[in-house]
Amino acid sequence: EIVLTQSPATLSLSPGERASLSCRASQSVSSYLAWFQQKPGQAPRLVIYDASNRATGIPARFSGSGSGTVFTLTISSLEPADFAVYFCQQRSNWPPTFGGGTKVEIK
């Protein structure tokens, strides 16, 4: 199965700063990669699908890029609501798999 490796594990930033999160796949997943946001005690929320498409209701400060094995989620200017754990998921190969997550915390 495809292994997704996220880095860094923790990102300490201040509101207003730019966040760049990485997700690397052990083999190509084409553009079939999604990003989710999860806050403590809450369900995951779809942020980006198919590498670069914002999900419904997601602000424009969130963007995704990449294809093949290297992907990036960028938050252009962090808002207080953006501090959370983000994880990636591939749906190119069965079974679908998830990354280990990156925690974006307030510095």
Place this chain on the structure above:
Amino acid sequence: QVQLVQSGAEVKKPGASVKVSCKASGYTFTSYPMHWVRQAPGQRLEWMGWINSGNGDTKYSQNFQGRVTITRDTSASTVNMELSSLRSEDTAVYYCARDRPMVRGVVEYFFDYWGQGTLVTVSS
């Protein structure tokens, strides 16, 4: 609006079974497949299986083959996940997650809405 509401937390002994339910609302239940995903403490999310909410077809992860059963009740717009022969490693939060409608009979593994999660604790 789309809502997936799961049943409450469970505490089970090793060897027992647990059944978690997921009640859907806000959309045509039978048109959207449903998946189950779990997250053990400190571990990444793990996909368990899915069900075609329309005809009841299922497919399970090899990691759970033989221990997991996913069913649906169309009259109640509810999907159930039963996990048997529980062990301590099954302690986790279990989520249901909706997929997009199938295209030409192919499931997409596109998780657009999630339930709130159900904590299952396995302890003697």
